[in-house]
Amino acid sequence: MVQAHPQFHTFEDFLAYTEDIEAYYELVNGALIEVPPESDENLYRALQLYEALQPLVGMRQIRLQGLALAVPGEPKNRYPDLTILRPEHPDQMGALGRAAITLDMLPPQLVVEVVSPGAENHRRDYIDKRNQYEWRGIPEYWIVDPVVGQVTVFSLTERGYAATAFTGDAVVASPSFPGWSLTATAMLAL
Template identity: 40%
Template sequence: MTFTQKLTFADYLALEDSRQEEKLELINGELIALPPEAWLNNDIAMFVFLQLVAIGVPFQRVKVNSCELQTPVLEVGDAANRYPDLVVVEPVHRAHPSQRMTITLEMPPPLWVMEVVSPGKTNRDRDYIRKRAQYAAVGIPEYVIVDPEEQAVLVLRLEQGEYIEAGRYTGERPLQSPTFPALNLTAAQVLSAGQDG
């Protein structure tokens, strides 16, 4: 769905709820409908969701494919909003549980985000370059990229406004999350979560 009227982010937030049933990205003032989530991406996100809850993160703070983040437009073509595959929010974000699940730039950043890379150069560039820059600008302390094609998990830690690599994990090497050190997972476990059970 594309609209001809150029919208600001405030205009977008003011849209009626009927238009918010689908995921929309605001790009260059236009609303662009996102395709449905891939089974693989959703399965991996749900698996990590369960692992985070198992180590004591309240399930209400872990959102799979549903929490929207306002992001700064750093380059032409950047979306002004993103829907991470998995996001861990702070209690302040849930201060009003009935409000829309959108974290704006005026709010503190979420604690942690994870993206599962979909096939194709455009998707790779979006997750590795554009979202990386936008999430760093928002101030999200940890960004995890799960890459099924490369069979790797990249953990990025925010330092002085930029992400540095905290670790790149493959196979049976245990992941080390600066934010969740109790998260006892290997890259193989995360990557195999999307396989048929």
């Protein structure tokens, strides 16, 4: 007997179907594609950033992985390494019953991705996700790249994202979080 693979037409269909599934999936052209687990080094870097950002935004507005973010294009969702929510998001997600930000919600304040080694991962974070986060209207996107030793801050302008790269002992400047004081070296450290 051949089992039919479900097709999903909306992000809400995807959320309903994956509610009781433990793994993470991206919705690509109506099909589920399992997202591989993160490396321990990336998880640790994201955790360090979580702890550094928490005093600036509070625990209620910060999420480590596991948050399904609806985006335009393909795939239709991403699981950022770290997300800073807007104040209304926790209540909206509570009403939704899922750790998810749908397209009808405002975009998060900040999304952070930690780049894994490999050309495909580099392309995904620097091109695919960058474009999707820009199209989604996310005000700020950070790429923490231990492979090239830099942190890139993308700030949304009227013309799209403007990028600023930070290396070494340069303090990473965040337009959304002026109290941020970590250097690129500190953000890249294990």
